[in-house]
Amino acid sequence: MSVETLYQEIILDHYKAKHHSGLREPYQAEVTHVNPSCGDEVLLRVELDGETVTDVSYEGIGCSISQASTSVMADLVIGKSVTEAMSLLADFTEMMHSQGRYEPNEDRLEDAIAFVGVAQFPARVKCALLGWSAFKDAAAQALSAEEGRQ
Amino acid sequence: MSVETLYQEIILDHYKAKHHSGLREPYQAEVTHVNPSCGDEVLLRVELDGETVTDVSYEGIGCSISQASTSVMADLVIGKSVTEAMSLLADFTEMMHSQGRYEPNEDRLEDAIAFVGVAQFPARVKCALLGWSAFKDAAAQALSAEEGRQ
C-alpha cells in the first residue's frame, strides 16, 4: 500500500484543475454532503433534461481525493442518461469497497480507474465517495422534481 | 481467612436467639436501613431519656452476621449514654474497616469482639454494620426530637 498507489498523476491533475467546478444555473436540485469527521463539504447542483444529465456543477472543500473524485465524476456523468450515471456510480462504489481486488473497466470508468488504489485506504474511501453520493442524492431529487412537473 | 474466624460461636448464638428483638413502645425515633445488594433490612427504634439510651428494639431480616451484630449492638448500647454508644460505634466501625489488624478491647466491646474476623471479609462488613448504622441514625433523630421538646 504505497502512497503512490493512492496519489496517481490523474488524481493530482484533477485536484489542481477541477473540471466543472463552480456553481452554475439552471439546476433542478442542489444538495450539500459532508464528511463528518473532517468537515469536508460539497455543494452540488444537477440539471436534467428528461433522462439526460445536462449539467453537474459544484463547489467543494476537501482533500485531493475528494476534490479529484468529484471532478472525475462530473466529467463522467454529464451528457449520460441518469440510468447510465447510476450504473457508473454502482461500479465506482463497488470498486471503492473492493479493498483493491477489483478490475476496473477503463472504457466505462475512464479517469475514475485511478481511484482503484484508494480502496486500499479504507479511511479515504469516504473522501472518494463524497461527490458521488452528493450526485446520487441530487439526481434523485431532480428526477422527482421532473416527475412533479409532468 | 478461614470461615471459622467469621462464624464464631458468639455470633451463631446471638443469631439463633436475638436479644432485644421485636418492636417495642415507647420510642422517639424509628428508621429503616437496607443493604441494597441483598435486600436485607432492619427496622429499628430508639428511646432516650435525656442522654441515656433506655431502649433499642428492632425487627430485622438478614444473614447471621447482620442479625447477630444488631443483637450484640442492642445489648451494648441499652443503658449507656448516647455519647458512650457513639464512641462504641466508632470503635466497632474502626474494627470493621481494619481488615483484621485491630486489637479489640473486650472490656468495652464485650461480645462485639467476635466480629473482628468479619473485617477480613470486606463483602460482609456492610452486613455487620447494618444494625449499627440504623442505631446511629435513629439516635441522632431521637436526640433532635428531644431538643425540639425542650
Added chain:
Amino acid sequence: MPETLIGYDVAAIRADFPGLSRQIGAHPLVYLDSANTSQKPQQVVDAISDHYLFHNANVARAMHTLGMEATAAYEGAREKVAEFIGGSRDEVIFTKNASEALNLAANTLGSRLQPGDEIVISVLEHHSNIVPWQLVAERTGAKLRWFDITDEGRLDLVKAEAEGLINQRTKIVSVAAVSNVLGTVNPITEIAAKAHAVGAVMVADAAQAVPHGRVNVATLGADLVAFTGHKMLGPTGIGVLWGRYDLLASLPPFLGGGEMINVVKLTGSTYAEPPYRFEAGTPPIAQAVGLGAAIDYLNQIGVDQVAAHEERITAYALTRLARVPGLRILGPTQPIDRGGAISFTLTTADNVEVHPHDVMQLLDSRGIAVRGGHHCARPLHERLGIVASSRASLYLYTTTAEIDALADGLNYVADFFGGRS
C-alpha cells in the same frame, strides 16, 4: 446422536481458562457464578493484549495506518456480533454494558411517550430492565405496567390477557429473554406479536440469552435487543444494543459528543446515521476486539454444542440439587425452556432458613463461588415472598463434578447452621 448431546471435551475447554485452575485456600475453585460474569479464555485475553500492544489507535477519526488497523478491528468485531445474532452490522450499537443498552432504548423510545401511554415490563426483570423504564415513565407521565408470573416462575400470559395488559395504549413492551434468577426462557416471539398487533415496540433483554447462543434477531420478533460482553466470555466495558435499522434511523440521539454527529454548529447539530449516532465518544475499542474473539471462540466450539452441554449440566444440576434436603428451587425444576441459572433457598433440618449470604460464605470456604442476594431482581423476590436467594449458574466450562461439589457443599451448609442430620 448421543455423541452430540454428551458434547465436547470439557477438560480441553477448561484448559483455555487458566483461572479455573485456581485454588481458593485449600480447595480448587468451583466457579458457579457465570450468570453474574463469565470467565475469559486465554484467546480473548490475548486478543485484547495484542490489540493494545500492537494495533492501538483511536478509530474512525484516526486515519493513519494504526488508526486503520484499529478501525478495521473495531468494525470487524461489529460484523462478528451481527453475524452471531443474525443481524446486520449497521444495526449493532456498542454500549458499555447491557444496562446502558437498555437505558439507550428507554431514553430514545421515551422521547415519543406522552401521559397516558403505557410501558409493559415484567416482575421477573433485572433492575437494568426496570429502573430505566421507571425513570422514563416518571419523566414522561407514561404508566409502567407489569407481567406477573405463575407459581412455576413463568410469565403469566393468561392473567396478562385477562387484564388487557397489552392494549392500544401500550407503546413499549420490554421483557427478559431468559430470567437471570429463575432461568425461565420467556416466549419473546409470542409477546412481540402481541406488542406489534397494537403498534408497540418490543424490547428484549437478552443478557442471559445471547451468551448461550439462543438469539437470532431475524426470527426473535423483538425490535431492540440488549446484551452484554462480560457474560459471554468477553471483556467488561462493552454491551450491545441491536435494533431494526429503520427503527434506529427514526430515533433521536442519546449521548452527545465525538463521532455521533454529522455537523456541529453553534446554532445546533445534526447527527450521524445508525449505529454511529448512538456511539458518543471514543468507543470500547479493545473491548470490541475482545468480544469479537469471544464470539470466535464460541463459534469454534459451536453454539449448538454449547447449548447441548449446558442443557445436560442443567438437567444434572436440577436432579442433583432436588436431592439436597431442605433445598427449594425457584422457577422451573425441569430442564425445559430453561437456562442454566438455578436459584434456590435452603432450610436446615431444624427448620431455619439459611440466609443466602451465609450459604455463599460457607460454600466459598470450600472454593465454591455462588451468588447470594436478590440478584438485581428485588421485585421478583418480593413477588416470591422472599428477600434473597442463592444462585448457582453454569456455562460451557461447568462439569458434573462441580455440581457434585455444590450439592455436597450445600449439605455441609445445612448441617453447619442446623442440627446435624
Added chain:
Amino acid sequence: MPETLIGYDVAAIRADFPGLSRQIGAHPLVYLDSANTSQKPQQVVDAISDHYLFHNANVARAMHTLGMEATAAYEGAREKVAEFIGGSRDEVIFTKNASEALNLAANTLGSRLQPGDEIVISVLEHHSNIVPWQLVAERTGAKLRWFDITDEGRLDLVKAEAEGLINQRTKIVSVAAVSNVLGTVNPITEIAAKAHAVGAVMVADAAQAVPHGRVNVATLGADLVAFTGHKMLGPTGIGVLWGRYDLLASLPPFLGGGEMINVVKLTGSTYAEPPYRFEAGTPPIAQAVGLGAAIDYLNQIGVDQVAAHEERITAYALTRLARVPGLRILGPTQPIDRGGAISFTLTTADNVEVHPHDVMQLLDSRGIAVRGGHHCARPLHERLGIVASSRASLYLYTTTAEIDALADGLNYVADFFGGRS
C-alpha cells in the same frame, strides 16, 4: 536542577511500549497522535490480562473470594484515581469515557434548568463538551452561550466580561482545561471563581489535562471534572467524572439499573449514594484495573518529570515546526500555558493549502501518525475560518528525533503537492 528539566531516559520508557517499535511499511512508527489516544505500556496490558485470567468476577454483588478480589481491585483503582487528582474516593465516578462523563454532568445538572437559564461553554470545546449541552438546552429551554477566543487562541475573557457572558442567569459553565486542538491551557480557576460568584456550577473537561498530571481538583475550582482513561496510558472503555461530594449527593441518577439503587419496588425506586448512584450495570472492572496500573506507571516516573519532558519536547516542536516553510501553527506558538497538542496548516511553495487528509496520508507513508480533520472541534475550526487542520500531539514517550522526522516529513509533503522548492 537542569537534570530534572532534561527529564528521564526516554529510551527506557519507550522499551515499555512494544508498539512504539513497530515498523509502518519500511519506516519505524513515529506516533504523534497521543491526544487522540495514547499508547499503553506493557505494565498496563499485563495488569489487565492478570485480572481477567486470575481475579475475574463481578464486583459488589459477587461476595465470594474472586468477587472480593475483583471488588478490591476495582475500588482500589478508584482510590488511585482519587489520589492522582487530589480528590476523595467517593467523588470518583467511573464512566465509559469522557463523553459519558460530560453527558452525565449535563443530564443531571440539566434536571434543574428552566427556560431563561444560561449555560456557558466556549468555541474551542471538543464536541463532547458541546453536544450534551446543546441537547440539554433544547430539552429544557435553557440558552447556550459561548466564550469566544482571541487571535492567539486563548479564551477571550475581556470580551466575555464586556458582554456579561457570565451573569445572574448563568447556571452552568463548562470549559476545557486544555484545548485538544490549540493546546491552550485555560484559566479554569479564574473562570470558576466568576461562575461561583453568580451561583453557577463549574464543569471542567480535563480530558487533555489529567494525562499530563495537570489537575488537582482540590485547588482547580471546578465542581465537576471529566476525563478519559485511554488518553493517559490506560485502556479504552473507561472515563471518570469527579465531583464535589455534596454536589453529587444532590444530583438525580443518570442511567438506571444494577447496583445504582437502594431499593427497587414496583411503585418506584430509591438510589444509592455517590459514586454508586451514577454507575449503572456492571462497571468497567478490568478497565479500572488498567487505569489504576496506568496511574501507577505515571506516578513511578513522576508527573513532574512527565510535565518537564513534555514541556521540553513541546518547545522543541514549536521551534522546529516554525521553521517549516508554509507551516502556520494554530494557537499559542510559545510553550507557555500550553499543552503538547500542536495543530497547524501547511501551504506549498506555489501557495496551495495542503488538505490535512493529504498531510496525514503522506506522513503516514513515512510511518508518521498525525491526525487530520477538525478533531471533533468543528466550531473552533469555523471560528478560525478553516475547515480542518493537521495535529501532532506528544506524550511522555515522544523524542526530539520524532519531531525531526515530522518536520522533514512536512517538507516532503509540501514538495509533493507544490512546486519543488
